[in-house]
Amino acid sequence: MESRxxxxxxxxxxxxxxxxxxxRLTAGPLFVVFAPLLVLVAAAAILGVAAFTFGWHxxxxxxxxxxxxxxxxxxxxxxxxxQVRQRQAASSALQxxxxxxxxxxxxxxxPIVAIDAKQRIVLFNPAAEKTFGWPRGAVxxxxxxxxxxxxxxxxxxxxxxxxxxxxxxxxRMGGQTVLTGLRxxxxxxxIEASISKHVEDGQQLLTVIFREVSDRVRAERLIARRExxxxxxxxxxxxxxxxxxxxxxxxxxxxxxxxxxxCSLNEALGAPLAWFIPERHREAHAEHVxxxxxxGVATRxxxxxxxxxxxxxxxxxxxxDASISQLEGPEGRCFTVVLRDxxxxxxxxxxxxxxxxxxxxxxxxxxxxxxxxxxxxxRELHDELAQTLTALQMDVVWxxxxxxxxxxxxxxxxxxxxxxxxxxxxxxxxxxxxxxxLMLDDLGLVPAVDWLVEGFTQRVGIPCELVVANNDLRLSGxxxxxxxxIIQESxxxxxxxxxxxxxxxxxxxxxxxxxxxxxxxxxxxxxQDPRKxxxxxxxxxxxxxxxxxxxxxxxxxxxxxxxxxxxxxxSTTQVxx
Ligand SMILES: Nc1ncnc2c1ncn2[C@@H]1O[C@H](COP(=O)(O)OP(=O)(O)OP(=O)(O)O)[C@@H](O)[C@H]1O
Ligand SMILES: [Mg+2]
Numbered sequence: 001m002e003s004r005x006x007x008x009x010x011x012x013x014x015x016x017x018x019x020x021x022x023x024r025l026t027a028g029p030l031f032v033v034f035a036p037l038l039v040l041v042a043a044a045a046i047l048g049v050a051a052f053t054f055g056w057h058x059x060x061x062x063x064x065x066x067x068x069x070x071x072x073x074x075x076x077x078x079x080x081x082x083q084v085r086q087r088q089a090a091s092s093a094l095q096x097x098x099x100x101x102x103x104x105x106x107x108x109x110x111p112i113v114a115i116d117a118k119q120r121i122v123l124f125n126p127a128a129e130k131t132f133g134w135p136r137g138a139v140x141x142x143x144x145x146x147x148x149x150x151x152x153x154x155x156x157x158x159x160x161x162x163x164x165x166x167x168x169x170x171x172r173m174g175g176q177t178v179l180t181g182l183r184x185x186x187x188x189x190x191i192e193a194s195i196s197k198h199v200e201d202g203q204q205l206l207t208v209i210f211r212e213v214s215d216r217v218r219a220e221r222l223i224a225r226r227e228x229x230x231x232x233x234x235x236x237x238x239x240x241x242x243x244x245x246x247x248x249x250x251x252x253x254x255x256x257x258x259x260x261x262x263c264s265l266n267e268a269l270g271a272p273l274a275w276f277i278p279e280r281h282r283e284a285h286a287e288h289v290x291x292x293x294x295x296g297v298a299t300r301x302x303x304x305x306x307x308x309x310x311x312x313x314x315x316x317x318x319x320x321d322a323s324i325s326q327l328e329g330p331e332g333r334c335f336t337v338v339l340r341d342x343x344x345x346x347x348x349x350x351x352x353x354x355x356x357x358x359x360x361x362x363x364x365x366x367x368x369x370x371x372x373x374x375x376x377x378x379r380e381l382h383d384e385l386a387q388t389l390t391a392l393q394m395d396v397v398w399x400x401x402x403x404x405x406x407x408x409x410x411x412x413x414x415x416x417x418x419x420x421x422x423x424x425x426x427x428x429x430x431x432x433x434x435x436x437x438l439m440l441d442d443l444g445l446v447p448a449v450d451w452l453v454e455g456f457t458q459r460v461g462i463p464c465e466l467v468v469a470n471n472d473l474r475l476s477g478x479x480x481x482x483x484x485x486i487i488q489e490s491x492x493x494x495x496x497x498x499x500x501x502x503x504x505x506x507x508x509x510x511x512x513x514x515x516x517x518x519x520x521x522x523x524x525x526x527x528q529d530p531r532k533x534x535x536x537x538x539x540x541x542x543x544x545x546x547x548x549x550x551x552x553x554x555x556x557x558x559x560x561x562x563x564x565x566x567x568x569x570x571s572t573t574q575v576x577x
Pocket of ligand 1: 562
């Protein structure tokens, strides 16, 4: 640190109260110095007087008196020498203290300003020069007002005068209040000040130590602004946000939380989180938060995919979707839960589930009605129309036999009628079978699927193998119909899309589960692609399986063929209806 001894403070710049006083020779020290001396001189005088008065041992007496005089002189010289040394030491100590105080004031980081009773500046250290932007020469002897914005001067003057009248030695100006200083360039800035009072040479001086707090105030303002922003973000959030400390007591409770739980911020702050949880869940919830704290994971959804239950202050429970996060802060760990009241979602989900169930039932009823209607039409076609046509066919044959041999036109007309009737019978049977193969009802599932497979191979020209693990499948009517339709749709799809060279169908009943597999080695497709707008085949497949309490698995990829697997449960007691 640079020594400032070469630039000593002017006399009225010294804070005089701290300067040590110069030692002076007062009655006490004088007595100590001269008392032994006086005793010796007195002893020498008594001895001298005795030697002359009584005449005995005159020479010895004189020698003794001379000796006492010499000793007294030596002691006096020594004492005087010591006194001079002490005064020199005291004076140099005073100088060094003065210099040190001056040094401290000069090199202080904080601005130090002393003012006299008229509030004129008498001391202005370099830090003050730097802070206020005034050179010392420009302010010494000037009013302290120079360092304050005009609007504060009156109040400040009154404050300083009041302080000068009180007996306090040191106190902080304005308590915790930050004052406003004025720089030479007119800029205002926040500053903290402590003031002390002392008297020097009968004159009262006030010394003010300032501390520039611009950075601190700026930081405080920043923090305050950040906190305000954070709290407005919290309050504008749609979700309830609650932060609890390690003891699970509420420290943050935003507006949405107030609305959600029907609890004001004032009431909630410091309250245990348990307030907002139904009693039966409290222990488990507290344990959950504790365990979460131990995992070290920063954030996660509470209770996995399940919803948690909240408790309003009016005692009503409601479903919540919650996620939790933890943060290690300066005041320990805290947990933040973000909560969303999902009452509405749960209600809508319930309605959706219900309406899906209704739809499924409706679908089942429609399917059944359609199957029954198709079956009825197929039977009518088969039993009524086809039989009548067959009878007509026989009549035509009878008529043909009775046509005169020379009537070639009639014979030709009859032959044509015969052929048309044959086609009509075949078409009727084909249409009836398309609507519903009667053999499904008459002979059972396996012969019906056999007929389906045969027809597919004939029509499309792709070899198809049917493997039935056990012939006695013991399926109910709707189950058998579903299996038939599933295989039918799968074969239609292979014919339409697969460009396969081989198909294999398997039906197996095992452990109360019926499994149908239709595998082709065709071009395949991506089952996860969105459904084409007018494609309902696979959708119907899933619908049928789900109506039977089962599911459908489609394994396929472009160029890898397709495997459709349908499974549904069949009870052992089930009897075909
Ligand atoms: N075996 C298969 N091989 C290749 N692609 C297939 C196969 N099965 C289905 N697909 C593909 O899946 C799509 C959906 O089939 P889906 O049966 O649902 O509808 P569709 O056959 O196009 O029309 P719909 O069955 O309603 O008459 C088909 O368009 C086809 O691209
Ligand atoms: Mg299809």
